[in-house]
Amino acid sequence: MKELMEIGYSKQKARDLLGYEYAKANDIDLDEGDAQIDWLLDEAERHMQMERIPL
Numbered sequence: 001m002k003e004l005m006e007i008g009y010s011k012q013k014a015r016d017l018l019g020y021e022y023a024k025a026n027d028i029d030l031d032e033g034d035a036q037i038d039w040l041l042d043e044a045e046r047h048m049q050m051e052r053i054p055l
Contacts, residue, residue, distance in 0.1 A: 001041070015041065 004014035015037060023033025 019034035019037040
């Protein structure tokens with residue numbers, strides 16, 4: 001995602017492209033691909049926030 005944004009894609013366009021490519025690669029419905037990418041991005045954000053919290 002970071003690489004797509006660095007070449008000029010908006011966050012939403014990068015997410016849409018990832019969802020499309022995931023759905024195509026896994027032969028699933030586009031809505032399922034988008035949902036999977038949303039979940040992965042949410043999980044990545046959650047893990048980054050956890051790393052910022054001092055223990």
